[in-house]
Amino acid sequence: MSEFLYRRTGMVFTEAKRFYVERRVVERMTATGSGSFASYFAWLRNDAQGEIEHFVNAFTVNETYFYREDYQLSCLTSDLLAERLRAKRRPGPIRIWSVPCSTGEEPYSIAIWLLENWPLVDEYEIEIVGSDIDTGALEQARSGVYGKRALMRLSPAITEKYFAPAQGETWKILDDLRQSVSFSRVNIVESAETRAHGQFDVIFCRNVLIYFDDASRRIAAENLYENLAPGGFICLGHTESMSRISPLFEVRRFADAIVYQRPAEGGNG
Amino acid sequence: MPLIRKTADPLATAPPPLAEVISAFANGTSEERWVAARSAHDIPGSAKILGEALTRERNARVREAMFTSLARIATAESVALILPFLRSDEAYLRTGALDALRAMKGAVSPYLQRLLEDGDADVRLLACELVRNVPDDEAERLLCGLLEAEREPNVCASAVEVLAEIGGADALPVLARCEQRFRESPFLVFSIKVAADRIRSQP
Numbered sequence: 001m002s003e004f005l006y007r008r009t010g011m012v013f014t015e016a017k018r019f020y021v022e023r024r025v026v027e028r029m030t031a032t033g034s035g036s037f038a039s040y041f042a043w044l045r046n047d048a049q050g051e052i053e054h055f056v057n058a059f060t061v062n063e064t065y066f067y068r069e070d071y072q073l074s075c076l077t078s079d080l081l082a083e084r085l086r087a088k089r090r091p092g093p094i095r096i097w098s099v100p101c102s103t104g105e106e107p108y109s110i111a112i113w114l115l116e117n118w119p120l121v122d123e124y125e126i127e128i129v130g131s132d133i134d135t136g137a138l139e140q141a142r143s144g145v146y147g148k149r150a151l152m153r154l155s156p157a158i159t160e161k162y163f164a165p166a167q168g169e170t171w172k173i174l175d176d177l178r179q180s181v182s183f184s185r186v187n188i189v190e191s192a193e194t195r196a197h198g199q200f201d202v203i204f205c206r207n208v209l210i211y212f213d214d215a216s217r218r219i220a221a222e223n224l225y226e227n228l229a230p231g232g233f234i235c236l237g238h239t240e241s242m243s244r245i246s247p248l249f250e251v252r253r254f255a256d257a258i259v260y261q262r263p264a265e266g267g268n269g
Numbered sequence: 270m271p272l273i274r275k276t277a278d279p280l281a282t283a284p285p286p287l288a289e290v291i292s293a294f295a296n297g298t299s300e301e302r303w304v305a306a307r308s309a310h311d312i313p314g315s316a317k318i319l320g321e322a323l324t325r326e327r328n329a330r331v332r333e334a335m336f337t338s339l340a341r342i343a344t345a346e347s348v349a350l351i352l353p354f355l356r357s358d359e360a361y362l363r364t365g366a367l368d369a370l371r372a373m374k375g376a377v378s379p380y381l382q383r384l385l386e387d388g389d390a391d392v393r394l395l396a397c398e399l400v401r402n403v404p405d406d407e408a409e410r411l412l413c414g415l416l417e418a419e420r421e422p423n424v425c426a427s428a429v430e431v432l433a434e435i436g437g438a439d440a441l442p443v444l445a446r447c448e449q450r451f452r453e454s455p456f457l458v459f460s461i462k463v464a465a466d467r468i469r470s471q472p
Contacts, residue, residue, distance in 0.1 A: 191307065215372035218337045222307060247361075248333055 010189035010216030075256035093125035101130030104141025144173035207237035221246035231264040284311035306334035310341035320350030336369035397427035433464035
C-alpha cells in the first residue's frame with residue numbers, strides 16, 4: 001500500500017508510519033464499504049468512483065494557519081519582489097505560487113500581506129496561484145471559510161478587514177480577495193502537471209519535501225526549478241534545505257530569511 | 270483590489286522519441302539538453318544514451334538532470350552507467366553520482382559489497398554512504414565486514430558515522446577491534462567512542 005502511495009504521490013511512509021497508514025486505510029475501507037483489504041485494494045487499483053483521489057486526500061496533512069512563518073512574507077516584501085522587478089525584462093504580472101497550498105491559508109496570507117505591507121501593490125498586477133494534490137483541500141480553499149484556529153495569528157483589525165463572519169465560529173474571506181487567488185490541482189513530482197502552471201517569480205513550497213524520499217525530492221526540485229523564472233526565488237519550510245536536495249539553486253541570505261534562487265540566465269547553465 | 274486572477278490549464282505531455290533526445294544531446298543548446306535529459310527516463314533504451322551523453326556534458330545543470338533521469342530508470346544498466354563517475358576526478362561528478370545512486374535504493378543494493386571492496390579508497394568511502402539505502406541489519410553486516418579489514422582511517426570514519434546511526438549491539442565488538450587497530454588515530458578513536466556510546470544508549 002505504501003508503495004502504491006509512493007508511486008502516485010512521491011510521499012514515503014515507512015514501517016514507522018504503519019499506524020498512520022493503517023488508520024487511513026481503515027477509514028477508506030469503511031467509507032467504500034469494503035469488507036476486506038483485498039477488496040479495497042482492488043477497488044483502489046481500479047480507481048472505482050475516483051477512489052485514488054479520495055485515498056491520496058486521506059494521506060495529506062492540511063494543518064496550517066494564516067501568516068505561518070511570516071518572516072518569509074517579510075522577506076518577500078522587503079527584498080524578493082524588489083529584486084524580481086529589477087530583473088524583469090518583459091511586462092507582465094508578478095507570479096507567486098503557493099504549492100502545496102493545502103486549504104488556502106498560505107496563498108490568501110500572501111495576498112493579505114501584500115495588500116498590507118507592499119507599498120507598490122497598486123502599481124503591479126500580481127497573480128497568486130495556490131496548488132495542491134488534495135482536491136478536498138482545494139475545495140475548502142476555494143470556499144474561503146476558516147475557523148478561529150486558522151486565524152489565530154491575524155490581528156482583529158486584519159480579520160475584520162478581509163473576512164466576514166459566517167456560520168458558527170467561522171469567517172469567510174471577502175469575495176474580492178477570494179477571487180484574486182486561483183487554485184489548481186498539481187502533483188509536484190509530475191513534470192507534465194507542474195510545467196502546465198508556467199513560470200513564477202516566487203514559489204512558496206514549504207514543508208512538503210520532507211515527506212519525499214531522495215528520488216522524489218530530486219524530481220520535485222527539478223520541476224520547481226523549471227517553474228521558476230530565471231532569477232526567481234523559492235521559499236522552503238524553516239527545517240528544510242534545498243542545498244541538501246539539489247545543486248541547481250543558489251542560497252540567498254536576506255535579513256528576514258534564507259531562500260533559494262534559480263540562477264539568472266547565464267548562470268549555472 | 271489590484272491582485273488579479275488567472276487559471277492554470279494543466280496539459281499532459283508525451284515523451285519525445287529517442288532520436289530527438291540523441292539529437293538534442295549532440296547538437297542542442299543547454300536548455301534543449303536539459304529538456305531532453307528530463308524527459309529521457311520515460312523512453313525505452315535511453316539509459317545508454319544518457320550515460321554516454323553524461324561523459325561529454327559540461328553543463329552542471331544538464332548533468333544533474335541526466336543523473337536524475339538515470340536514477341529514475343533505476344535498473345542494473347543505469348546503475349552500471351553511473352558507477353564509473355564515483356571515480357571521477359571532478360568532485361561534482363562524484364557527488365552527483367553518489368546522490369543519484371542514493372536515490373536508486375534497491376537497484377544499487379547488489380553492487381554494495383563489491384563497492385565496499387573496491388581498490389580505490391575514495392570509492393569505498395562513498396559506498397559507506399550508499400549503505401544507508403539498505404535495511405539496517407544488512408547495512409550493519411556490510412559495514413562491520415568492511416571495518417574488520419579496512420586500512421584507510423577515512424573509510425573507517427565514514428563507516429563508523431553510518432554505524433552510529435543504524436548500528437546495533439553486534440557492531441560494538443567490531444568497533445572495539447577497529448579502535449585497537451587505529452589507536453594512533455585520535456580522530457577515529459573519538460568517532461568510534463561517540464558511535465559506541467550512541468549504540469549503547471539505544472533501548
